[in-house]
Structure formats: C-alpha cells, structure tokens
Amino acid sequence: MNKVIISAKKVERIYSNGIVRTYALKDVSVDIQQGEFVAIMGPSGSGKSTLLHQLGLLDNPTNGSILIDGEDVVQLSDDTRTRFRLEKLGYVFQSYNLIPELTALENVYITPMARGMPEEEYTAKAKEMLTKVGLGDRMDHYPSELSGGQQQRVSIARALVNKPKILFADEPTANLDSDSSADTIRLFRQLNKEIGQTIVMVTHEENEGKQADRIIWIKDGIIDKAKK
Amino acid sequence: MNKNDLKVISFLAYKNISKSKATFFVIVAVMAMSFLSITFFAAIIDGLGYEFEEGMIRGLTGHLMIEPSADSRYLENADSMVGKIKKIPEVVGVSKRVEASAVATHKTIQLGVPIFFVNPDDERQVSRFSESVVLGDYLSRKDNAELIIGTDLVEAYTREDDAKKSLDVTVGDTIQLSFSNGMVKEYKIKGIFKTGSQFSDNNILINYDDYEDIFHESDVASAILVALPSRGREEEFTRKIIDLGVTDQINPWQSKMGKVKQFIGSLQITNTITGVVGLFTAFATIYIIIFINVTNKRKQIGILKAVGIKKEIILGSYVLQSLIYGVAGVVIGIIAMQGLIALLTVYPLSMPIGNVVPILTTNRLVTTAITLILASIVAWFFPSKKAANDNILEAIFGG
Numbered sequence: 001m002n003k004v005i006i007s008a009k010k011v012e013r014i015y016s017n018g019i020v021r022t023y024a025l026k027d028v029s030v031d032i033q034q035g036e037f038v039a040i041m042g043p044s045g046s047g048k049s050t051l052l053h054q055l056g057l058l059d060n061p062t063n064g065s066i067l068i069d070g071e072d073v074v075q076l077s078d079d080t081r082t083r084f085r086l087e088k089l090g091y092v093f094q095s096y097n098l099i100p101e102l103t104a105l106e107n108v109y110i111t112p113m114a115r116g117m118p119e120e121e122y123t124a125k126a127k128e129m130l131t132k133v134g135l136g137d138r139m140d141h142y143p144s145e146l147s148g149g150q151q152q153r154v155s156i157a158r159a160l161v162n163k164p165k166i167l168f169a170d171e172p173t174a175n176l177d178s179d180s181s182a183d184t185i186r187l188f189r190q191l192n193k194e195i196g197q198t199i200v201m202v203t204h205e206e207n208e209g210k211q212a213d214r215i216i217w218i219k220d221g222i223i224d225k226a227k228k
Numbered sequence: 229m230n231k232n233d234l235k236v237i238s239f240l241a242y243k244n245i246s247k248s249k250a251t252f253f254v255i256v257a258v259m260a261m262s263f264l265s266i267t268f269f270a271a272i273i274d275g276l277g278y279e280f281e282e283g284m285i286r287g288l289t290g291h292l293m294i295e296p297s298a299d300s301r302y303l304e305n306a307d308s309m310v311g312k313i314k315k316i317p318e319v320v321g322v323s324k325r326v327e328a329s330a331v332a333t334h335k336t337i338q339l340g341v342p343i344f345f346v347n348p349d350d351e352r353q354v355s356r357f358s359e360s361v362v363l364g365d366y367l368s369r370k371d372n373a374e375l376i377i378g379t380d381l382v383e384a385y386t387r388e389d390d391a392k393k394s395l396d397v398t399v400g401d402t403i404q405l406s407f408s409n410g411m412v413k414e415y416k417i418k419g420i421f422k423t424g425s426q427f428s429d430n431n432i433l434i435n436y437d438d439y440e441d442i443f444h445e446s447d448v449a450s451a452i453l454v455a456l457p458s459r460g461r462e463e464e465f466t467r468k469i470i471d472l473g474v475t476d477q478i479n480p481w482q483s484k485m486g487k488v489k490q491f492i493g494s495l496q497i498t499n500t501i502t503g504v505v506g507l508f509t510a511f512a513t514i515y516i517i518i519f520i521n522v523t524n525k526r527k528q529i530g531i532l533k534a535v536g537i538k539k540e541i542i543l544g545s546y547v548l549q550s551l552i553y554g555v556a557g558v559v560i561g562i563i564a565m566q567g568l569i570a571l572l573t574v575y576p577l578s579m580p581i582g583n584v585v586p587i588l589t590t591n592r593l594v595t596t597a598i599t600l601i602l603a604s605i606v607a608w609f610f611p612s613k614k615a616a617n618d619n620i621l622e623a624i625f626g627g
C-alpha cells in the first residue's frame with residue numbers, strides 16, 4: 001500500500017503568451033501513493049488544474065520531472081504518452097467531455113476498442129461499467145439525450161473501463177446538483193476502498209476534500225504548506 | 229497501422245458521418261454539383277466541337293476523302309473504285325462526288341453557288357443531306373433537271389441581317405444554272421435541306437447523271453467520300469483501301485479541318501481554362517465547408533487524444549470520411565451527369581450548328597473525379613492534421 005505511483009519533482013509550468021509569462025506552477029513536488037485518494041484544493045487560479053494536467057500527461061511542464069509507475073513521463077515522445085494515457089490513465093472532466101457523435105456505450109468502449117480488445121469483451125466491459133454507475137438503461141443514448149449527472153457518470157465509466165492505474169478528476173461535481181455530487185464522491189470512495197483505485201481529484205468543495213485520504217493545498221502555483 | 233486501428237478508424241468515420249447526416253448531404257451535394265458544373269459545360273463544349281466536326285464529316289469530307297493526286301483534276305474509274313471500297317467489310321458507305329460551281333439565276337438575283345453532283349443512293353450512307361430535307365423531297369435515282377438546295381441559299385431561311393445574297397425560292401420553283409462550260413439549264417427545286425452545318429447548307433445537290441449530260445464526262449469524281457463505322461479507325465481503313473491498289477490521295481477528315489480545327493482548338497482552350505477555374509472554385513468551396521466541419525470537430529479530436537486514441541487513428545478516420553464524402557459526391561455527380569446526357573441525347577440541344585449532345589469523355593470524367601476526391605482529401609487532411617497536432621487542452625477547453 002505504500003508504493004509511490006506518482007512522483008513529481010520541482011514541477012514548473014509557465015504559460016507564455018507573447019511577452020506575458022504566467023507562472024501557473026512555480027515549484028511543485030508531490031508524491032502520491034498507489035491506492036491513495038488525493039484531493040487537490042486551493043483558490044481559483046492557484047494552479048490546481050494545471051497540476052492535474054501535468055500529472056495526467058495532458059500537458060508538459062516547462063521544468064521538473066514526473067515519474068509515474070517508475071517511468072519518466074516528461075521525456076516520452078508524444079505517441080508514447082498517448083499510449084500511456086490509453087493504457088494507464090483515466091480522466092473525468094468538469095465538463096464531461098463526452099464525444100457527442102457516440103452513444104453512452106460507445107463513449108465508454110472506444111478506448112478498450114482502441115486497445116484491441118475483442119468486440120464481445122469490450123461491449124461486455126462497457127455495459128458492466130455503465131451498469132455499475134447506474135446507467136444500465138441509458139446505454140444507447142447520445143450525450144445530448146442525457147442529463148449532466150448522467151453524462152458525468154458516463155465519463156466516469158469511460159475513465160474506469162480500462163482499469164487505469166490512476167484516475168484523474170478535475171472538479172467532477174462542479175456542474176452537478178448536490179445529490180449527483182454526493183453520488184459521484186461516494187462512487188470514488190467506494191472504488192478506492194474496493195479495488196484500491198488511485199484517485200487524484202481537484203475540488204473546490206471542502207466536504208468533498210475531506211472524504212479523500214489527503215488534501216494537497218495549492219496557492220499561487222506552489223504547495224500551500226500552511227494548510228494541513 | 230494495424231487491423232484494429234482500421235477498425236477504430238472506420239468506426240469513428242461511420243459514427244461521425246451517420247450522426248451528422250445533414251452535413252453529409254450538404255457536402256456530398258456540393259461535391260456533386262461541383263462535378264456537374266465542371267463537367268457539364270465542358271461536355272457541352274465537347275459536344276459542340278464534335279458536332280462541328282461531324283458537320284464537316286457528314287457534309288464535305290466523309291471519314292476518309294479520296295482525292296486526285298496533285299497533277300490530275302479528277303479521279304478516273306470512279307465507279308469501280310467505289311464498288312471495290314464498298315466491299316471492304318464494315319465500310320458504311322462510299323460516294324463519289326463532282327464539285328462544280330455555277331451561277332444561279334432567279335428573278336433578278338444572280339448568285340454563284342457550289343454544286344455537288346452526287347449519286348443520291350450512295351450519298352445516303354455518307355452524308356446527312358438525305359435526312360436533312362426540311363421542305364419537299366430528297367433527290368431520287370432518276371432525277372433529271374431537279375435539285376435540292378441548302379437553306380443558306382434560300383431567302384426564307386436566312387436571317388434578315390445576313391449580308392449574303394440568297395434566292396427567294398421555294399419547293400417547286402425553277403431556277404436557272406449557268407455552268408462554267410457555258411451550258412445553261414433550268415432546274416426545278418425538289419427539296420430544301422438544312423443539315424445545320426454551315427459547310428453544307430450553302431450547297432446545291434444535283435443527280436450525278438446530270439453531270440454527264442452537261443460536261444460529257446463520265447466515271448470521274450473530284451472526290452470519293454468513305455464513311456466508316458466510327459471515328460478513330462481512319463488509318464486502318466486507309467491501309468485497306470491502299471491494299472486495293474488505290475494510288476490517289478486518301479485523306480482522313482482530320483487533315484481537312486483547317487479553320488474548324490482552329491475553332492475547336494480555341495473551344496478546347498476555353499474548356500481547359502473554365503475547367504481549371506471550375507476545379508479551383510470547387511476546391512475552395514469544398515475546402516471551406518470541410519474546414520468549418522473539421523474545426524467544429526476540434527473538441528472531439530482533443531477528447532479522443534486525451535483519452536489515448538492515437539493521432540494516426542484520428543487522422544485516418546478523417547481521411548476516410550473525406551474519401552467517403554469525395555467518392556459519394558463524385559458518384560452522385562456522375563450519375564446526375566449521365567442522366568443529363570441521356571436526357572439530352574433524347575432531347576438534344578438545338579443549336580444553330582445542329583443538334584448538340586453533350587459528350588463526357590472518360591478522360592475528363594476521370595480527371596474531374598480524381599481532382600475532386602483529392603480536393604476533398606486535402607481539404608480534410610490539413611485541418612484535421614492541425615487539430616490532431618493541437619495542444620489537447622486548447623482543443624478541449626478552447627484556447
């Protein structure tokens with residue numbers, strides 16, 4: 001239970017728009033254990049999403065190193081990072097980000113399909129995941145035919161269908177009503193308990209953060225050590 | 229790229245197309261219309277050129293025109309030559325002609341006119357005169373002192389602003405012809421013909437027997453016209469005629485085109501220019517539509533990348549979509565075009581030079597089809613490649 005799965009050292013991310021340089025992350029070092037449920041919290045604009053994107057291989061830091069599962073992911077080529085995301089990582093975004101042209105079921109099975117899983121297997125897996133998040137009866141609906149909470153559950157099913165090593169979630173409840181929010185966090189908690197799912201979740205809600213094993217506080221692009 | 233990648237590519241392409249049928253139909257319709265607009269005009273021009281040449285072939289030259297060598301005025305033993313050539317398998321028709329000129333007099337008008345002395349039956353297989361009679365009748369085997377006259381020489385058929393002189397005659401009227409040897413003879417107008425070709429419609433046709441009466445020469449011809457089953461076989465039949473021992477000049481129709489060739493040449497230049505302009509316009513239209521379409525998919529592309537779908541698959545699915553759009557557009561364009569051509573074959577466009585049927589050459593069909601499909605692929609490829617290379621976060625969150 002105490003294997004370090006993410007180890008970020010002195011991560012820096014500077015956005016340069018012409019002459020304006022924004023230090024979104026200045027110097028962040030964090031270790032996350034396998035099986036840990038971590039919440040990232042902090043004021044708006046503090047760099048939470050930026051940190052999640054670096055750890056989740058959706059962006060590249062301007063400086064620093066990130067090891068995931070022992071592999072230096074910053075150095076990897078674009079294609080290798082893409083494969084890494086497909087095989088080891090799962091994402092839940094605030095705005096769901098489902099593909100509107102695909103049904104709930106297809107949105108979930110597109111990644112196992114891309115991994116080369118046989119059709120019966122990925123269909124069964126996707127159905128199982130959707131049933132688990134309570135959408136067994138909505139599998140053939142397109143995202144536009146689903147409520148926000150239902151879409152978020154589809155995106156959770158998509159994130160988990162490949163049994164990722166790490167699940168990243170950026171304010172997964174921000175667009176949901178309080179019931180759906182509570183459901184989502186309960187589901188995360190449950191996954192973490194039952195299968196030891198490693199979860200890194202950005203949130204604004206203190207009560208959500210409290211349900212995680214640990215809160216990493218960010219302020220102005222650095223770890224806010226004053227909070228505990 | 230393996231088999232599974234292809235599966236994902238087809239799956240994504242299929243879903244994208246089937247989920248936005250309206251877009252699909254719009255793009256396919258634009259492609260089909262582009263195909264039509266490029267090929268239709270060209271086909272009309274080609275048909276026009278073809279008809280122009282056909283007017284020459286079916287009026288003045290035949291597919292092959294046998295003429296006396298430079299040092300003699302006439303072909304001798306014309307009848308036996310005609311007979312022998314007729315026996316060559318597949319030859320459609322052979323007809324000897326003597327060209328002459330005469331001064332036609334009617335009331336106060338005098339007019340120099342070209343005359344063809346022809347064998348009416350042989351002429352049926354070679355030229356259009358027999359089927360182009362608009363008033364009265366065609367010459368018959370035994371006609372004597374009767375002629376048929378082209379509409380360009382008849383006042384009732386010429387345009388008022390036409391500066392050329394014409395005769396105020398109709399079927400049944402008599403005109404007087406004075407020949408170069410001083411012979412003067414009255415002829416009754418048996419029929420008036422309009423082939424539509426300016427090369428033929430200013431002629432008078434008279435039975436060959438009359439030529440013998442007037443000039444006291446027989447079995448001569450100023451040319452023998454040979455009609456072949458189709459264009460493009462001139463050389464083959466020239467050889468066969470030479471094999472018969474014919475030593476006179478055998479000229480394919482192409483060598484007789486002169487001005488027509490220049491005219492058609494300039495039509496073809498126009499055609500090429502409009503074709504290129506049309507292709508550019510089509511390309512631009514298709515590019516813009518597809519560009520907007522792919523730009524709308526930027527987020528989708530970003531999400532696919534974020535969840536780990538590789539670039540080759542994303543690009544592949546867009547190239548496949550472009551192929552499907554391109555091929556569907558071109559296929560529908562071809563079907564519509566063939567329909568139009570079929571329609572215009574039954575109801576040809578009646579143009580001053582004759583009935584014009586659009587001609588879509590395989591060459592043009594293939595060139596246009598390939599260009600449009602390529603245009604479609606290029607139009608998809610660059611925007612989707614750009615999107616696939618875009619920063620994921622910008623693509624998803626719209627930077």
Ligand SMILES: Nc1ncnc2c1ncn2[C@@H]1O[C@H](COP(=O)(O)OP(=O)(O)OP(=O)(O)O)[C@@H](O)[C@H]1O
Nearest residue numbers: 015022023024043044045046047048049050051627
């Ligand atoms: N693409 C970008 N270009 C320039 N600056 C950016 C970009 N993305 C983020 N930033 C800046 O980086 C800083 C951190 O942004 P980030 O999105 O990580 O904040 P956050 O903590 O997630 O905020 P919120 O709670 O509002 O989501 C902000 O100042 C933001 O303006």
Ligand SMILES: [Mg+2]
Nearest residue numbers: 048049050170
């Ligand atoms: Mg954020």
